Amino acid sequence: MGIVLGIESSCDETAAALVTTDRRIVAQRIASQDESHAPYGGVVPEIAARAHAERLAPMIEAVMDEAGLSLAELDAIAATAGPGLIGGVMVGLVSAKALAMAGDVPLIAVNHLEGHALSPRLADPDLEFPYALLLVSGGHCQILRVEGVGHYRRLATTIDDALGEAFDKTAKILGLGFPGGPAVERLAHEGDPRAVPLPRPLVDSGEPHFSFAGLKSAVLRAKESGQHRDADLAASFQQAALDCVLDRLRVALDAMEPVPALVVAGGVAANQTIREALERFASERGMRFVAPPMALCTDNAAMIAWAGCERLGQSDPLDIAARPRWPL
Numbered sequence: 517m518g519i520v521l522g523i524e525s526s527c528d529e530t531a532a533a534l535v536t537t538d539r540r541i542v543a544q545r546i547a548s549q550d551e552s553h554a555p556y557g558g559v560v561p562e563i564a565a566r567a568h569a570e571r572l573a574p575m576i577e578a579v580m581d582e583a584g585l586s587l588a589e590l591d592a593i594a595a596t597a598g599p600g601l602i603g604g605v606m607v608g609l610v611s612a613k614a615l616a617m618a619g620d621v622p623l624i625a626v627n628h629l630e631g632h633a634l635s636p637r638l639a640d641p642d643l644e645f646p647y648a649l650l651l652v653s654g655g656h657c658q659i660l661r662v663e664g665v666g667h668y669r670r671l672a673t674t675i676d677d678a679l680g681e682a683f684d685k686t687a688k689i690l691g692l693g694f695p696g697g698p699a700v701e702r703l704a705h706e707g708d709p710r711a712v713p714l715p716r717p718l719v720d721s722g723e724p725h726f727s728f729a730g731l732k733s734a735v736l737r738a739k740e741s742g743q744h745r746d747a748d749l750a751a752s753f754q755q756a757a758l759d760c761v762l763d764r765l766r767v768a769l770d771a772m773e774p775v776p777a778l779v780v781a782g783g784v785a786a787n788q789t790i791r792e793a794l795e796r797f798a799s800e801r802g803m804r805f806v807a808p809p810m811a812l813c814t815d816n817a818a819m820i821a822w823a824g825c826e827r828l829g830q831s832d833p834l835d836i837a838a839r840p841r842w843p844l
């Protein structure tokens with residue numbers, strides 16, 4: 517059995533976790549910066565980087581203390597090396613390098629998207645490769661065929677906004693604050709999803725990718741018309757977004773070699789309406805549906821530590837660079 521320290525700092529969550537190769541999260545700490553960014557209606561990179569720099573080291577110390585471990589007892593230190601906001605990624609990666617050097621422990625530079633892609637296997641020991649992954653968060657919107665560690669086939673990405681970003685922008689239009697996804701979902705419960713006619717960008721096109729910019733603009737125009745209740749706007753937006761997701765999934769699944777399971781990850785996986793629709797969709801196609809617990813869906817360090825567990829035995833050089841962009 518091995519144990520890996522994971523570090524995550526690519527967006528607005530600062531996190532450290534210790535995870536074992538037999539899928540035990542031994543200790544973890546996570547701090548969200550929502551309050552610091554809320555006044556700006558989105559994540560401010562400079563504020564995020566400074567917050568990571570202040571918070572990360574005490575968090576690492578806390579998980580190590582809780583587990584009663586010294587650096588030399590770790591089998592690896594895994595840190596997000598990209599993609600993400602570069603200042604934050606550098607804070608986490610440089611911390612990991614320093615600790616790896618101090619403890620003479622292998623460094624594993626993890627692609628944040630790989631962390632999301634493999635995290636369902638931390639929660640579910642029965643989930644074997646290959647599987648289809650819908651990764652929908654504030655920064656990512658992709659459909660992948662996860663074929664093995666380091667083997668990902670991307671079938672769709674977004675040509676403009678990510679799905680979570682579309683939720684956040686809709687929330688802003690409706691004056692609901694940041695992050696907007698949960699607020700839009702709550703308001704949508706009180707609305708009629710068929711009340712406001714909204715576009716479903718790219719639905720029924722041969723194009724495999726996502727696009728949400730046109731939907732967001734339509735929400736803005738509908739709001740400005742003053743003809744609709746906010747709850748109807750929220751519900752209609754959510755329905756349109758969901759219709760897009762299901763249509764894109766259909767296209768992607770038809771284009772890939774069949775897989776037994778559909779997995780959803782990323783912050784938008786917290787949305788109950790979307791989750792339930794995905795579950796129905798999967799069962800109609802005879803697929804198993806896997807949605808990891810929410811704490812593993814949103815950004816966290818356990819998924820980075822787990823990616824390190826999956827890659828145990830490998831190591832990266834101490835001069836490896838942080839990468840703002842890093843497609844899987």
Ligand code: KG4
Pocket residue numbers: 527652653654655656679680681683684695696697698701782783784785786787788813814815
């Ligand atoms: O995975 P995550 O925590 O961070 C990123 O990597 O982006 O995802 C955050 C995103 C935000 O855009 C947030 O609005 C969205 O996930 N989100 C939701 C819900 N909860 C979070 N979107 C829709 N419905 C929700 N219930």
Ligand code: ZN
Pocket residue numbers: 628632653655656814815
């Ligand atoms: Zn993420």
